[in-house]
Amino acid sequence: MGPATGSQRRFPSGAEYAEALQHTQLCFRHPELKGARPELTGLGLPRPISGAFASVFSLTSPSSGRRYAVKCFTRHVPDQERRYEAISSRLALLDPAELSQPWNLGFEYLPDAISVGRERYPVLKMEWAEAVTLSSWLDDNHADRIAVDRLADRFEELIRDLADHQIAHGDLQHGNLLVASDDTLRLVDYDGMYVPALAGLGGTERGHRNYQSPLRGNDDFGADLDRFSAWVIFLSLKAIASEPALWSRLHEPSGEFLLLTEDDFTSPAGSARLQTMLTHPDRMVSGLADQVRTLACQPLDMLPPLTLAVPRQSPAATVITDTTAHSGAAAPSTGGLPGWMAGHVASAASPTQPAPSVASPDRFEVRTPLDVAVAVVWPLMLAVTVLALVVGLSTAPFGPAVPVFAAAAFSVFGRARRTERAQARAVLSGLTAELDQLDDPVKAEGKLRKDRAKFDAAEAKRTADHPRAQSKLTASYHGELQQIEKRRFRRRQELDKKIAGLSEERGKALRTALATRQSAYVRERLGRRLIAQNPPHGIGPKLAARLAAAGVRTAADFTGYRTVHNARYDSVGAELVLSNGRRIDVEGIGEARAMALDAWRRQLVAAAEAVQPTELTAQERQSIDQGIEVRRARLTAELRSVDAAAEASRTKAQKELEDGQARLTRENTLAGDRARRHRQEFSRRAVTLQQNSVRHAALSSAAETAEAHQRRLSLVRYLRFLYTGR
Structure with a gap:
């Protein structure tokens, strides 16, 4: 395989591969692929299964009669051979007896397998799986609730297998999950797979957008890659198993998703699909939906694995319960996990702060001596008032109402001395102080949204600027090569003309x-x-x-x-x-x-x-010829030095290009690291905002309750308490 020209090597298109595969006897060297029969279209051409970065063809070997999926790459993938060697070595170590099902397919990376035009390119030879995609299987089987639920459990077992061996597929989605005739799963497309031997390398793709966390970046690559997509797929399967009609309601024919799309993750508040599952009567479905909504705003390294949230069960324990048995709403989450998971997994998200536990008294309890005095004062003062009226003291300087006012004032004093009033004021004051310490959730959310929009705009610009800078660097390199070639050509032309003129x-x-x-x-x-x-x-x-x-x-x-x-x-x-x-x-x-x-x-x-001489002597002619040969040798050496100088200039330009590309890569990597930290900070801010919002609502509600309780400790209620005890 020849080296890439410039920054990246150009790979053939799917159509160019299909044209080459019309003559497998010529384009292949591998003994099992040489002369293989491709599956053909109605027009008699090799049938491709095209993806974003490759085309897959079905070929039947003439020597073994086995059918293979041959993946032909249409774009450059960094460290491609190293990645496939590491993945192949890791999968080869898996013991089939320890796996829940035969989900891994054998493959072989062939570096120079296929000839297209004058160059040879790598292919991936993989076992052909007699299976259908997950979405196609659901088209035919979504009404079979038991089969779908069983498949959900098998999917969870597959995820458990991957987690147990520190493997991540990197692009879990309906097209890469195949369902065999025995309803077991197969995994295909290992391009973005992570295995421990690849730790430290960057990712090659971001996965299908309808299955990935909004916070997954190009540089995310590790054993936790599949966590968000695993939750999404598991939720979809469990929801369909609970209510098969959801497949027809939420899925679109030939849609590139199961039940949820990228928009449902980025804007959960306005998602009708997610809202349907959040309010679903089946507690498991609503709990899983709540979990997916929560995880959508958290960094990948903070996501809980699906394998910890779903306890191991024996096959006999799997029972589909009718949705009418779960008519209640989902139980409150514990630490960010749905209520149905309580007891199975520790909280992965930061726990929300509890609501205030100090209760504000809303009634008077035990009478004090002062209360007894107040209770005695009122009859006495009323009696004095009546007596004053009877004996005609209405014209006295203070009037007959003075005793009533004195009793009222004494009652106000007595109520103010009640501990319930002091407690109510203290509780309300404490709640108000806590509320003052919390940021306004609406303003905080607006600021977070504004900061995130500014960050996204800067990231979009950076992401767009990086390939432009690379293209500019490459264009400058090719421009310099053209100038070097022009100078070389002009100088060679001059020297060739001088050499030709020596005669x-x-x-x-x-x-x-x-x-x-x-x-x-x-x-x-x-x-x-x-x-x-x-x-x-x-x-x-x-x-x-x-x-x-x-x-x-x-x-x-x-x-x-x-x-x-x-x-x-x-x-x-x-x-x-x-x-x-x-x-x-x-x-x-x-x-x-x-x-x-x-x-x-x-x-x-x-x-x-x-009589003068008509020719030179032999010695004179030899002297002139020697001078011409010396000049010819000097011009020839200069001609060779022109090529050497041009090659040195090309090497220098190549070195400057590589240094520039390395610099851009370093800058982009550092910027990507900063962006990832920013995204994680935004996620933490979002989680904190969500917690503070809940806290703010709880405090506001508690403050309103405390204020209502304080209003209940009125003077009228105090007087009623004095004489009735209630």
Whole structure:
């Protein structure tokens, strides 16, 4: 299997696998799969069972005749081979005699099994299970209450098997739970399975959204992965066993759920489905529904396992009780667990604070001496008032009502001294103080919702930014590769052009060397012809001496002449042009003599050129060829260095990409850890808020009761107590 190009390797699509599987004799190497017969569609093509990240095909081996489910992957999975090796090793250690049912299917991970195009890809070869999905089984059997209840118990036993061996499936849902003909369960799709050997690795998926906790994140991976989905499935099966009509009422045909969906977990208050089960007359169903509602807002590591909440029972103990026997509401939960679980499991959730236990007195009890005095004062004061009226003291300064007012004041004093009044005031004051210490549940819930919305928005942005940052990093890497290739191509083009031009350069060098040799030969011949020994016509010894004094002794000392106009004498003269380009004026050399000298020189040049060499010597040619070869070797070495430099640049770019990806992964992992802690904190706040809300309601109710009790300790009731004792 070749390495991935860039950050991840591209895998074929389901259609590309189906096309390759039309020729299993060619695409497979494995002896049991080579030439295998795929199950075909009506169009004669291999029939795929497509999922989010793979396509599964049914193949019958020609050698063994056994039927296999061959899983062809359509996306990259980190550490895929390592994960399947660990899962296979762990499942192979399971003793079938210790399992409740044969739920685990044997499989084999084949790294380079199938050829698609020019590359080979891994497949998973798994035993074919003659079974139907859980949802299909319920379509046909939901009316059989005993069979559904028995299946619920077998599901709980399967979960117990997994828990006992520290295994988590990771994606428990109706499509991955198959029901065999003997009504036992089979587990398929082990992509996200957790086994102890994989501890420390991250998860590869989040599971089906209609079965997972809203708080499950991409980085959650451990033995507790299945806890929430186990509760959801167990609740659904028990509810259908109790009332088969719920399957038709709450399930949708071909729906990707049993009875509850993701929306029921994220917004339980507005969930009609969940409300139906919360108010169900069967106490077990309502208790399980209450538990699922509670667990939906708790982190995965705080969830109680289903295996602890359901006690072990012998098969004979399973009895379906008619719902009419459970017409009462669900009993109050103990520590977050339904009442029907009491005694089976310790509380997994934080216990709610108890309601106030101090009772506020609402009646007067035992008379005190002061009460007796008050009771005696009233008749006396009434008698005084009557006497005053009889004897005519109505005009007295204080009037006849003064004794009544005095008795009333004494009664108020007596009632105020009653311990019941003090107790009632103390209870109400204590409840009010406790209420003041608690946050307003409505405001606290609003703040929690606002903080959670802000966090979710930031997480959504972070989750979206991470792949964008990876894509940007990858795009920058590919852009750098393109620039490296462009520079390499341009430089190679330049060097190839220079290398190709060496032949022409050699010919030019040979011609230049020959021209230089010929020029030197002619100049040497001219240098031997002295003007004084063989003077041209019109040049005597005196002029030859003047020419020699001016530096012109031989035909090689000058190259020609230039005519000049002498304005003073209105005549035309001549200047000789020396071999170095300088011009001289020699007395006695006019235009005629200069022309004679030039003609003499031309004759000598022609005579020398007639006998000059026409080719270079072997040594001269060898010297030029050696220079060309040295230049060719240097250009060839430079050409090789261009490829080496480009490879070094590509390696550097690859290293920068890997470093950048590692940095992004580290940052994303740290951010994921922070997000998980935030989610756990939100969950704890939600649990605390729920507890405080219950506490607030209890305190409010108790305060209202205490206030009502205090009102019952009125003056009228006090007076009635004085004379009747009630």
